[in-house]
Amino acid sequence: MIQLVYLVPLLPLIGFLIIGFFGKKLSNSIVGIIGSGAILGAFVVSLMIFLELNSQPLKSVTVDLFSWISAGNLSIPFSFLIDPLSSLFLLIITGIGFLIHLYSVGYMSHDEGFSRFFAYLNLFVFFMLLLVLGSNYLIMFVGWEGVGLCSYLLIGFWFKNTAYNNAAKKAFVMNRIGDLGFLLGIILIFVTFGSINYEEVFSVAITNHPNTPVITAITLLLFVGAMGKSAQLPLFTWLPDAMAGPTPVSALIHAATMVTAGIYMVARSNILYTLAPFSMEVVAVVGACTALFAATIGLAQNDIKKVLAYSTVSQLGYMFIALGVGAYTGAVFHVMTHAFFKALLFLGAGSVIHAMSNEQDIRKMGGLKSKIPITHITFLIGTLAIVGFPGFSGFFSKDEILAHAYEHNKLLWFLGVLGAAMTTFYMFRLYFLTFYGKFRGTHDQEHHLHESPKSMTIPLIVLAVLSIVGGFVGIPEVLGGSNLLEEFLKPVFESSSFYLPHHMEHDTEMMLMGIAVSVMVIAMCYAYVVYVKKNTLPAKEGEELKPAHKLIYNKYWVDEIYETIITKPLNFISEALYKIVDNQIVDGIVNGTGSIVNKLSGGVRYLQNGNIGVYIFLMVISIIAIIATRMF
Amino acid sequence: MSAIEVIPVDRYILLSTILFTIGVLGVLYRRNAIIIFMCIELMLNAVNLLLVAFSSFLSDSKGQVFVFFIMAVAAAEVAVGLAILMMVYRNSKSTDIDDLNKLKG
Numbered sequence: 001m002i003q004l005v006y007l008v009p010l011l012p013l014i015g016f017l018i019i020g021f022f023g024k025k026l027s028n029s030i031v032g033i034i035g036s037g038a039i040l041g042a043f044v045v046s047l048m049i050f051l052e053l054n055s056q057p058l059k060s061v062t063v064d065l066f067s068w069i070s071a072g073n074l075s076i077p078f079s080f081l082i083d084p085l086s087s088l089f090l091l092i093i094t095g096i097g098f099l100i101h102l103y104s105v106g107y108m109s110h111d112e113g114f115s116r117f118f119a120y121l122n123l124f125v126f127f128m129l130l131l132v133l134g135s136n137y138l139i140m141f142v143g144w145e146g147v148g149l150c151s152y153l154l155i156g157f158w159f160k161n162t163a164y165n166n167a168a169k170k171a172f173v174m175n176r177i178g179d180l181g182f183l184l185g186i187i188l189i190f191v192t193f194g195s196i197n198y199e200e201v202f203s204v205a206i207t208n209h210p211n212t213p214v215i216t217a218i219t220l221l222l223f224v225g226a227m228g229k230s231a232q233l234p235l236f237t238w239l240p241d242a243m244a245g246p247t248p249v250s251a252l253i254h255a256a257t258m259v260t261a262g263i264y265m266v267a268r269s270n271i272l273y274t275l276a277p278f279s280m281e282v283v284a285v286v287g288a289c290t291a292l293f294a295a296t297i298g299l300a301q302n303d304i305k306k307v308l309a310y311s312t313v314s315q316l317g318y319m320f321i322a323l324g325v326g327a328y329t330g331a332v333f334h335v336m337t338h339a340f341f342k343a344l345l346f347l348g349a350g351s352v353i354h355a356m357s358n359e360q361d362i363r364k365m366g367g368l369k370s371k372i373p374i375t376h377i378t379f380l381i382g383t384l385a386i387v388g389f390p391g392f393s394g395f396f397s398k399d400e401i402l403a404h405a406y407e408h409n410k411l412l413w414f415l416g417v418l419g420a421a422m423t424t425f426y427m428f429r430l431y432f433l434t435f436y437g438k439f440r441g442t443h444d445q446e447h448h449l450h451e452s453p454k455s456m457t458i459p460l461i462v463l464a465v466l467s468i469v470g471g472f473v474g475i476p477e478v479l480g481g482s483n484l485l486e487e488f489l490k491p492v493f494e495s496s497s498f499y500l501p502h503h504m505e506h507d508t509e510m511m512l513m514g515i516a517v518s519v520m521v522i523a524m525c526y527a528y529v530v531y532v533k534k535n536t537l538p539a540k541e542g543e544e545l546k547p548a549h550k551l552i553y554n555k556y557w558v559d560e561i562y563e564t565i566i567t568k569p570l571n572f573i574s575e576a577l578y579k580i581v582d583n584q585i586v587d588g589i590v591n592g593t594g595s596i597v598n599k600l601s602g603g604v605r606y607l608q609n610g611n612i613g614v615y616i617f618l619m620v621i622s623i624i625a626i627i628a629t630r631m632f
Numbered sequence: 633m634s635a636i637e638v639i640p641v642d643r644y645i646l647l648s649t650i651l652f653t654i655g656v657l658g659v660l661y662r663r664n665a666i667i668i669f670m671c672i673e674l675m676l677n678a679v680n681l682l683l684v685a686f687s688s689f690l691s692d693s694k695g696q697v698f699v700f701f702i703m704a705v706a707a708a709e710v711a712v713g714l715a716i717l718m719m720v721y722r723n724s725k726s727t728d729i730d731d732l733n734k735l736k737g
Contacts, residue, residue: 610733616659616668 001048002061005080008045008090009129011038016122023115035118036101039125043094050087059083059491062135062199069138073194081135081198085492088332089132089264092339096256097125099459103347104248106455107354117157117246124150128257132264137186137196140265144182144229147258148175154253155245167241174238178228182265185221192218202271206495212276219272219279223286226262230316233290237559239313243305247350250305255312255346256339263319263335267492270328274496284324284408288415291317293556295422299429300553302538303360304349307430311386312342314419318401321416327404328493329486333474334401336485337393340470341385344463348379351452351460352434357445362430363538364445366437371449374457376435378464383431385467387424387520393471395517400476402516403509417516421523428527436532476509636688644685651678665717665727669710676706 015038019031026034053059060083068078080086101121108117124147131143149172156168186196192214193201205215226232231239242254253259266273266283273280291314298310315338322331353360355372369376385392388399398420406413439446451457474485530536539545545553554560607618651674658671680699687695721727 612729612732613660613663620656620660 001045001052002082003063004045005049005063005082005133006065008042008049008094009126009133011041011045012122012126012129014038016119016126019115019122020119023119026115028109028114031115031118032101032105035122036098036105038122039094039098039101042125042129043091043098046087046090046094049082050091053082053084053087054488060199074190076136076138076196078139079135080133082133083492084489085264085267085332086132088336088489090129092336093125093128093132093257096339096343096463097121097128097252099462100248100252100256100343100347103251103350103456103459104246106453107248107350108246111246113157117154120150120153120157121249121252124154124253124258128261131261135198137189137198137201140268141182141186144225144261144265145179147253147261148172148179148229151175151242151253151258154249155242157245157249161244164244167238167244171238171242174235175228178225178235181221181223181228182225185218185225188214188218188221198268202495205271205275212278215272216276216278219269219276220282222265222269222272223279223283226265226320227286228262229265230259230262230320231290231313232262232286232316232320233293236290236294236313237555237562240306240309240555243303243309247305247346247353250309251343251346251350254309255342259312259316260319260335260339263316263323263331266320266323267328267332270323270493270496273323274326280324280326282324283320284405284412287317287320287322287324288405288412288419289317290314291321291419292415292422293317295419295426296552297555298426299422300538300549301426302363304352304362304365304430304434305346305360307362307426308342308345308349311345311423311427314423315342315386317419318398318416321405321412322401325404325408325412326496327401328496329474329483329489330397330400330404332489333485334397336473337385337397337467337470340463341382341392341394341467344378344382344460344467345386347456347460347463348375348382351375351456352379354452354456355449356441357448359441359445362433363540364441365434365439366441367435367439368449369435372451374451374460378457378460379435380431381464381467383427385471387427387524388420388516389520390517391468391471393467393469396471396474396476399513399516400474403476403512406508406512413512417519420516421519424520424523425527428524429531432527432531433538437535440537477506634688636685641685641689644682648678648682648685651675651681663728663730665720665729665732668729669713669717673706673710676702 015034018034019026023031053061060081062079062081064077064079066078067075069076101118104117104121108114111117127143127146127150129143131140131147134140134143152168152172155171156165158164159168189201190196193204195201195204228235239254239259243250245254273283294310294313294317298307298314301307301310315334319331319334319338322328322334351372352365352368352375355368355375356365359365381392385394388395402413402416402420405416473488474483476483539549551557607614655671655673655675655678658674659668662668662671680702683695683699683702687693687699717727720732724731
């Protein structure tokens with residue numbers, strides 16, 4: 001079965017080709033069946049691969065498909081690497097991908113670009129699978145660029161809106177900045193190790209211990225790529241803007257899968273990172289700063305999707321904290337649980353938006369609890385999962401990350417707990433404002449309120465169940481579990497764990513858990529008091545705000561700062577280059593050459609007047625001239 | 633001494649120069665294609681005359697052989713040239729060279 005792994009990316013590719021070429025001629029239901037069916041097929045194959053990998057002793061299989069690039073001493077096979085890490089990602093991508101495809105059938109049913117949407121979505125899944133399956137950095141890079149392209153296409157899906165197009169362009173450009181770092185990292189890997197195959201690079205790295213500065217440079221460059229893709233400081237501003245795309249896109253690409261590509265890449269290169277302690281520190285610090293920074297912004301946002309977007313940025317920060325302190329399993333665990341509950345929250349938000357006739361402002365919602373019960377219950381489960389309510393999936397993964405952070409550095413842990421408290425507050429703020437209180441929308445919207453169709457609620461229910469039970473694969477020992485996930489992923493991170501000692505007192509772990517839970521409960525109660533008991537509403541547009549509130553409401557003016565210190569000078573330079581160098585110098589040379597030829601030929605063309613008499617006269621004159629020169 | 637050498641050589645040069653000049657001027661000033669054609673023949677024959685004269689004075693027969701070649705080529709040229717002129721006339725009902733400017737851009 002493992003040899004059939006090529007089917008996993010092939011099915012979405014075929015789906016994309018069929019829908020892309022013939023989508024306009026097919027009816028919406030057939031497009032939906034092909035699009036979702038392709039992903040379902042890929043999921044079934046992934047599941048069989050996962051089961052087979054679990055049952056066999058060999059934990060890392062390379063499937064060679066064909067020789068891809070072979071030039072001089074560079075030889076890159078097109079081959080897939082199946083190991084616990086990639087097979088887990090396969091399950092997440094195809095599983096959640098299928099649920100979101102199913103959801104999109106209902107959500108996008110009235111959209112004129114229905115088939116285009118499914119074509120892009122299938123193409124995205126294809127590239128994402130390529131990214132996690134590749135057995136070398138180049139295939140990963142191809143997938144990496146491909147998902148960036150699909151992200152661009154899907155953010156700007158409603159391309160008639162200029163603001164959406166700008167958001168798409170912003171995402172693309174920011175990702176390009178990161179991609180440059182990633183590409184340079186790959187080149188440096190090739191120069192250093194003479195290969196870009198994971199196995200060769202890692203085995204050389206373990207045995208030879210190449211000098212640390214080079215490894216540090218490589219890992220930092222790779223991390224720049226991860227910063228772009230996974231929306232970390234300072235390249236995070238594209239992700240909130242990416243919410244311009246349809247909600248299923250936000251759920252699939254900008255929450256569950258694509259943005260975790262950076263985590264996957266760092267986890268995949270864990271050996272290199274372990275050998276470069278400085279890079280690990282950088283990763284952890286950037287992660288912690290992002291987690292906290294995005295959480296504070298999330299406190300004051302009023303757009304339901306924007307809140308979730310900042311919480312995604314913040315959760316990605318937690319994953320990077322985990323990577324930075326060497327808790328690779330914790331990071332992957334959080335990727336998985338986050339994929340469940342964040343996809344659930346986004347799809348729930350989509351369901352709310354659908355019910356509210358495309359209203360996204362939580363100030364105009366309220367009291368939806370009884371109107372859309374299934375969405376309400378599932379959204380509540382997602383909220384409890386993300387804030388880390390004991391028993392829900394987010395609790396276990398976040399706890400694992402915080403425990404490792406504590407072990408590594410108390411300050412990191414403190415920042416993490418602070419971020420978690422804010423997460424709890426803004427998530428419950430979102431939840432209470434949306435589902436409690438009185439309805440604040442227009443009369444029309446109230447009239448149209450309705451629960452979403454089955455194709456939308458079923459994925460919600462499935463994801464809600466996963467958000468509850470998803471954490472049980474990683475119950476820590478202290479709570480009487482046996483961390484199944486850690487056991488499963490062990491072969492991938494084995495060589496790094498050799499360098500990173502892990503041991504923790506059970507009492508300390510219990511204490512940390514207790515602190516995290518009590519902080520969470522306090523934040524939850526505070527949100528309840530503010531938004532349910534006192535019925536406070538966020539300030540209206542244009543109202544005077546307190547300085548601190550104003551600061552986070554305007555997202556620390558990060559966009560404006562980038563605009564001032566990067567965009568404006570760049571624009572100024574380009575403008576100057578355009579007006580002076582291009583218009584005056586380059587155009588001057590080109591046009592000057594043209595006009596000189598034009599003028600000269602304008603003079604000469606009078607000779608070619610078609611009058612034979614003149615020609616003969618000139619001929620005679622010329623002959624006389626030739627003879628005359630000969631004679632004298 | 634042959635009959636040619638009765639007249640001094642400078643007269644021959646003078647005559648051919650006059651004939652040649654008449655030919656050149658005819659080509660330059662006349663508009664009728666046939667007359668231009670005849671003027672070209674006149675120039676050729678002026679040269680022929682000179683060649684024969686020099687050949688005789690220098691007792692070298694190469695010049696006369698050359699004349700035969702010129703006459704043969706001239707005959708061929710006339711055959712082609714007149715054929716072209718015929719076609720031109722049939723098409724444009726005129727042999728005026730000023731009318732032959734259809735190819736002008």
